Amino acid sequence: MFTKILIANRGEIACRVAASARRLGIKTVAVYSDADASARHVALCDEAVRIGSAEAKDSYLRADKIIAVALATGAQAIHPGYGFLSENAGFADACAAAGLVFIGPPASAIRAMGSKSAAKELMSKAGVPLVPGYHGENQDAGFLRHEADQIGYPVLLKASAGGGGKGMRIVEASADFIAALASCKREAINSFGDDKVLVEKYLSAPRHIEIQVFADTQGDCVYLFERDCSVQRRHQKVLEEAPAPGMTLARRSAMGEAAIAAAKAVSYVGAGTVEFIANQDGSFYFMEMNTRLQVEHPVTEMITGLDLVEWQLRVAAGQPLPLRQEQLKINGHALEARIYAENPEKGFLPSIGTLRHLATPVAISFSTPIDLHEHSVIRIDSGVREGDAISPFYDPMIAKLIVWGKDRDAALRQMSDALSQYRIVGLSSNIGFLKRLVESAPFAGAQLDTGLIEHNQAALFPPPLPASLPVLALAAAALLQSEQSIEASPWASTDGWRMNVPLQRTLDFSDEAGAYPLRAIYLRDGYQLGLGDATTMMKVLRHDGNAITLHLGEQTVRGTVVRDGEQLHVYLDGQHTALIWTDPLAHSGAAEAEGGRLTAPMPGKIVAVLVAAGDSVEKGAAMLIMEAMKMEHTITAPAAGVVEQVLYVVGDQVTEGAPLLSFVIE
Secondary structure, X not given: OOOEEEEOOOHHHHHHHHHHHHHOOOEEEEEEEHHHOOOHHHHHOOEEEEEEOOXXXXXXXXXXXXXXXXXXXXXXXXXXXXXXXXXXXXHHHHHHHOOOEEOOOOHHHHHXXXXXXXXXXXHHHOOOOEOOEEOOOOOOHHHHHHHHHHHOOOEEEEEOOOOOOOOEEEEOOHHHHHHHHHHHHHHHHHHHOOOOEEEEEOOOXXXXXXXXXXXXXXXXXXXXXXXXXXXXXXXXXXXXXXOOOOOOHHHHHHHHHHHHHHHHHOOOOEEEEEEEEEOOOOOEEEXXXXXXXXXXXXXXXXXXXXXXXXXXXXXXXXXXXXXXXXXXXXXXXXXXEEEEOEEHHHOOEEOOEEOOEEEOOOOEOOOOOOOOOOOEEEEEEEOOOOOOEEOOOOOXXXXXXXXXXXXXXXXXXXXXXXXXXXXXXOOOOOHHHHHHHHHOHHHHOOOOOOOHHHHOHHHHOOOOOOOOHHHHHHHHHHHHHHHHOOOOOOOOOOOOEEOOEEOEEEEEEEEOOEXXXXXXXXXXXXXXXXXXXXXXXXXXXXXXXXXXXXXXXXXXXXXXXXXXXXXXXXXEOOEEEEEEEEOOOOOOOOOOOOOOEEEOOOOEEEEEEOOOOOOEEOOOOEEEEEEEOOEEEEEEOOOOEEEEEEOOOOOOEEOOOOEEEEEEEO
């Protein structure tokens, strides 16, 4: 076994690998960029070495620097994690040339599976079923459109070297093909350095089921059952679970044997995942093989009780697989939710900022054995802490929330409860969306397909409801109690009286659903709150940090309020409400926002300008295309109008909120 390894990654996967290595007595070396100098993975490893600036191309994608650090620190092997260089055959070759062990498959296997088109040819020869499509070398746009016309719409354009939902487009009609192809190729070249695409028939209601395989250098290969990853947005996984609901023993065996055949066809070694697209009738087709450890590997660990990183390390050190196929068993059910810094209500745009408040449910270590008598277990894999920043340079994942239950119903209940306890302030997150998703009838009923989110927009993106009086009362109590501690405040007196007249003020709250001018009258034993024509009495019973207990009329209300500037985040009964408090003194001189300009929704780079000054456009017309975090975002016209001025050109970097062009609505 190795005595020291270098982890060529960052974030939660670097922390995850470091934890397994520490348990096995293996020293670890972290590498970091300028943006990650104080990151959690740097603190967890035994050594840490800077390798470059914040941009991935100058740091985590610099194979030469990473190998040099490994040699200088005496590391014997490199674990690539996922993403970055994990599926780079050239990096695997360079490790071998330097006398380092690449903790992953042989470079030949990475190359064979790295090209989706070449991999599908191999799978065809191995007898693995394939979706109808074109996987050839001809990349002429006209030829590809002809192939799509022959296959029949809708078709899926997919970057041949891609993954993670990047470089993928669904095309519904021939007339849309050329524009979609251009966008797909741009995203592919920016993400993978290769703009080759393949065209496949798009199945309208498929499930995404993948098989975890493991192979050793002795020629043995096993499958560690399946994961259902059907719930996706923009082709990126949102929720994963194991085992797949409704999976029969016969289908599991057939898919497992097909996955082993795929691995053996390329002389695979190590951890790999064979992804299939599965019809509701039970038929399945090969999609691709990911030649690395998957983001969602924890659900497999939870139902098998195994440490897959430990297996990787043992296999890379030349040891045989720890278990044979007949020794592998499924225990219970596991779910994983990816918690991202993003805004689901704004098309899942990434959110940049600082985790000013982070509270999580109580969780176990990944290596804690699951007690068969336990009803449920929570695990959190994360690479960030309170106070850390989510930057524009990398994937905006905050954590993976993993739960285990004795069956799927128990796991669902635990996931819902855990999401209710997960609290993030400082940037937008998808926690509320995940909770609605887990509790939705289609997901709870295992009516799974890759279009679940798209087909249930009304339930998953309901219109905002007005804030309830208990929520407003908690927010008011937080403000009023904090002001009592400020000696200079005219509201600081606990009795609330001046010259025998009760003091009254209005607290102006608002959220996406509306405005709430809440009247507060100070009384000797509490407050009288008024909203519209309704009034009620409020008395604060306890204020301990962010936790508040109060009497509101005849009811007792217990909640949590976290203040972030003028935002008050109220957590009550498993729900989160973000209120804005408008302080009239702070805003007395504020100027009105300048109108007539479209602004950048996030930091990024301009990759296409589709209009010019003087152009007339219709509502919804594409005007600019931005790239951020390797994903393209189209800026469209909010209404019919005329472009007055375009303020940036292709290649310009823009900050969040920067005006992009001036626009006059007709």
